[in-house]
Amino acid sequence: MILLESLLKKTRKYRLAWQAEADLHGRLKNIAHLLTGNFASAFVGLAGFALTARALGPADYGLLALSFAYTRGIERFVSFRSWQPLIKYGAKALQVGETDDLKALFKFGLLIDLATALAGWGLAVLIVLFAGPLFGISEEMSRFVLIYCAVLPFQVTGMPTAVMRLYGRFKIVAYGQVAASILRALLCLAGVYLGWGLFEFMLLWMASQICSSLNRTAWAFRELRKQGLTGVMWVPLGDIRTRFPGFWSFSLWTNMALIIQACAFEFDTLLVGYLADPGSAGLYHIAKRVAKIAQQAGEQVQAVLYPDLSRVWATEGIDEFRKTVSQTGWLLFAFGVCALIGAHLTIEWVLRVTAGPGFEAAASLVMVQFVAVIMFLCGRTLYSALLAMGHEKILLQSALLGGVLFLFTAVVLIPRVGAVGANVAHIVMSGVWFVQMAIAYRRKLDSKR
Structure with a gap:
């Protein structure tokens, strides 16, 4: 009886403590929407990739994967990621009701997005034309890559991302991409049934990327009109440095850090293809797509966590800040371990059923990549914390x-052990990134005591 009463008291205590965490509830709800949408989109997207791989085979799919990876890498390299400064300065303007500043920020962000998208397209084409022959890239490969580069001028993401996150429209973002992924997978299924080849599937993937970007921008302007922010493109910009002090320095350091990481995440498939062969690149790309399903958790948690941590740090709520970072970090670690166990139990069956027997060799690559993903997930929380604390230079140093x-x-291992060398390189990078940020985070918090 005494044991039962003690258990009931502890249960009541934990329930009351849980009910008191209103901010955590809202944060978890938004994260749940994003994770649900992203997992569903990733699984459906994986089905689209698997159908494409089944229709084309490892060699042709490797060519498509390399084209996809090249354009993604260029996009990440030149992208200004305007959503970071837009959220930082937009949150302040939103809090004090400065609608003109908000309009100017969103207009400036969109102009930056358009300029970097066009610059990315020009850079991608020039690299293929002038550097391709130097590295022995075949004419067929160069031709496919040049065609695929046409998606780059449409990749406008920073301003739409900032708008939807600032106004908390996580549900629209999450489930909108699920619908797009389902449509793309259905078209891939139709392509398999109709016997499409490499060129047709390439056009399909290009169209899906372009339409997704245009749809995202349309939703952002719809949300601005809903919030009463009309005529965004007609508002005068003025002097951005005067209106938003520190805008350029904040943007520079954070973008340089993300560009370095993006190069590793996007150009790794190209490294495998160059140092090994297109078939290995295809296997590696499939493995990375599977692991990315879990990796998406870190990106979506940051989408919700960064604005919250910025507000808490501004109010000097150190204890709440520390608690939020700790809660989120352990949550992501537990999720990563569960994902690793789930992958170990099911990955061979998943690859055999989806991509086909020819891609079962990617199972070992998936398991090694998941180790890097766990470190990446834990590091994402620290990244958001240091960003909110205003320590962008530390992020650049660790990256x-x-x-x-x-x-x-990667350069040392890929020629010797194949595609798994790139997986090991990701473990090294994520481990160093996490350790450096963890040390810096502890030091900065201790200095605030």
């Missing part, structure tokens, strides 16, 4: 060291 070690490890 730079991790990127250098990634490149060294």
